[in-house]
Amino acid sequence: MKTKFDKAWFALFTIPLFFIFATVVIIPFAIGILYSFLSWDGISANPKVFVGMDNFVQLFRDDRFLASAWTSVKFTIFALIAVNVLGLVFSLLVTGGLRMSNAARTMFFMPNLIGGLILGYIWQFIFTDAFKFIGPSTGLDSIFFNWLLHPQFALYALVIVFTWQMAGYTMIVYIAGIQGIPDELLEAAKVDGANGWHRLTKIVFPLLMPAFTICLFLTLSGAFKIFDVNLSLTNGGPMNTTELFALNIYNEIFGYSRYGLGQAKAILFFLIVAAVTLTQVVITKKREVQM
Amino acid sequence: MKRVNKALFEAFLFLLALTFLSPIYIMLVNSFKNRAELYQNVLALPSSLSFEYYGEAIRKMNFFTAFGNSLFVTLVSVGIVVVLASMTAWMLVRTDNRWSKLMFMTFVSTMLIPFQTLMMPLMQVMDWIRDVLHIPMLNTHGGLIYMNVGFHASMAVFLYHGFIKSVPIALEEAATLDGCSKFGVFWRVVFPMLKTITITIAILDVISIWNDYLLPSLTLSNKALRTIPLSTFYFFGEFTIMWNLAMAGLTLTIIPVVIFYVFAQKYIIKGITAGAVK
Numbered sequence: 144m145k146t147k148f149d150k151a152w153f154a155l156f157t158i159p160l161f162f163i164f165a166t167v168v169i170i171p172f173a174i175g176i177l178y179s180f181l182s183w184d185g186i187s188a189n190p191k192v193f194v195g196m197d198n199f200v201q202l203f204r205d206d207r208f209l210a211s212a213w214t215s216v217k218f219t220i221f222a223l224i225a226v227n228v229l230g231l232v233f234s235l236l237v238t239g240g241l242r243m244s245n246a247a248r249t250m251f252f253m254p255n256l257i258g259g260l261i262l263g264y265i266w267q268f269i270f271t272d273a274f275k276f277i278g279p280s281t282g283l284d285s286i287f288f289n290w291l292l293h294p295q296f297a298l299y300a301l302v303i304v305f306t307w308q309m310a311g312y313t314m315i316v317y318i319a320g321i322q323g324i325p326d327e328l329l330e331a332a333k334v335d336g337a338n339g340w341h342r343l344t345k346i347v348f349p350l351l352m353p354a355f356t357i358c359l360f361l362t363l364s365g366a367f368k369i370f371d372v373n374l375s376l377t378n379g380g381p382m383n384t385t386e387l388f389a390l391n392i393y394n395e396i397f398g399y400s401r402y403g404l405g406q407a408k409a410i411l412f413f414l415i416v417a418a419v420t421l422t423q424v425v426i427t428k429k430r431e432v433q434m
Numbered sequence: 435m436k437r438v439n440k441a442l443f444e445a446f447l448f449l450l451a452l453t454f455l456s457p458i459y460i461m462l463v464n465s466f467k468n469r470a471e472l473y474q475n476v477l478a479l480p481s482s483l484s485f486e487y488y489g490e491a492i493r494k495m496n497f498f499t500a501f502g503n504s505l506f507v508t509l510v511s512v513g514i515v516v517v518l519a520s521m522t523a524w525m526l527v528r529t530d531n532r533w534s535k536l537m538f539m540t541f542v543s544t545m546l547i548p549f550q551t552l553m554m555p556l557m558q559v560m561d562w563i564r565d566v567l568h569i570p571m572l573n574t575h576g577g578l579i580y581m582n583v584g585f586h587a588s589m590a591v592f593l594y595h596g597f598i599k600s601v602p603i604a605l606e607e608a609a610t611l612d613g614c615s616k617f618g619v620f621w622r623v624v625f626p627m628l629k630t631i632t633i634t635i636a637i638l639d640v641i642s643i644w645n646d647y648l649l650p651s652l653t654l655s656n657k658a659l660r661t662i663p664l665s666t667f668y669f670f671g672e673f674t675i676m677w678n679l680a681m682a683g684l685t686l687t688i689i690p691v692v693i694f695y696v697f698a699q700k701y702i703i704k705g706i707t708a709g710a711v712k
Contacts, residue, residue: 149616152616153525156525156616156620157521157525157526157537160521160522160587161522161537163580164541164584164587166563166584167552167580167587168584169544170555170559171559172552172555174555175552175554175555178555178558241444241447242444243444243447243448247447247448247450248703249699250451253692255706257645257691258645258647258663259647260645260666260667261666264684265461265681268460268461268680269460273460276475277476312710315706361710368548370549370648371645374647392550406554413551416548420546
């Protein structure tokens, strides 16, 4: 039965989805590559001029784009560390056998279900008006001021909101990893005189490598592709200093109507996302310990 | 001593979780305050529970229409993804030839493409379908659902594919011998066995489609068709200065999510874990 290939049934089962998928993903991807070699303003009556590699040359001279790419890299590094450290700490706290564990887990995960756009708006209020109130009333003016008006702090604000959103998600994955570690292993180490820190670093962390792989992959691609929070929290401000990669592409195409140049950036964006995430998966896979 | 430590630890964890959700508290308390009260102390509880701003936010966001739109688009999209992707994945697992392998590889290899790489050419394709084939892909819920299905296809096929590989083929063969068509075999025998992975896929896709802003913003321009993220965006553009009204609006948008979370928490946590680990 398995080897008999019934063409009609195969087509009936697979073609509907593949057709939709082809028109929404494959064809746009292919013509997207063509668009990156054109100069066009998005108005169908206006000519599309073939300019070869010009767009790709031009984007490396675009200071705002280069700054945006660099800020994206910084954001991703900060976010990667913050999300995973917090997620790991949360997962260790809620697997300690406390009565509060389930309630705490529920609460830590909650923000992950709220959309990025809405999270950004809630925090916009906190970083502006709530901070402006807390600062003078507690005397901590140096911490609590309007973060969104300050380039460096506006970037930290993005990191905080992204961390708030993603920490609970990585926590869930780390919890699954921790629960997969056999109790006997930790008991045996305890009997052999290993203290809590040693048990954590010599047994728990190495056995958590698969969970690290997953979480690093998820946060890396999530952070690098962030758009909604960026749009609603800072909208790239102040003065475009927090305009990250995806928002820069969006503004180039739909804001300035430079469709060819914007699409060239979008293709470069894809290449970077693919290269970075694949490299990361290969590296961390190698370090996983077999049980 | 040990018991005291444990009690302290319990208290610490509880306080930490509460602090973690303090932004929700700030949003909630300020949605009930008038302007003067809000600026007097953003952290204090409101002096009275007035739902005035909620009424106004519901009207200005067109909340119930937006809620209905979001619900319709999300449920129909996810339903179609589940039906088509499970059928496709099953056929791909049970057919051992190069076409089947090629199709699977095509689905999987596109999973890393960011939405921003596709959005502009996708709009050109949809423009072309509208102008040349006269199928209204833009500014309709049908068009948005179509695109949602396309974007969520590869992940769903990938997850179903991995799951179906571990489903024994014996039952299917027995059903075939009993005279069941492929269609019957799939829907009567195979699909019921896919329940766990179907829940995982449905939950992951419900969350992502419900919260999606960018795709609906590019495809829907008619005000009456807006989903919740879209109506929040336009509402916020107009009323940013009125934070109490804005907070009431944001609270409204979160209520359905919290209800969903309360009722489906077990499945959500399981689904997220399963989806991530794959």
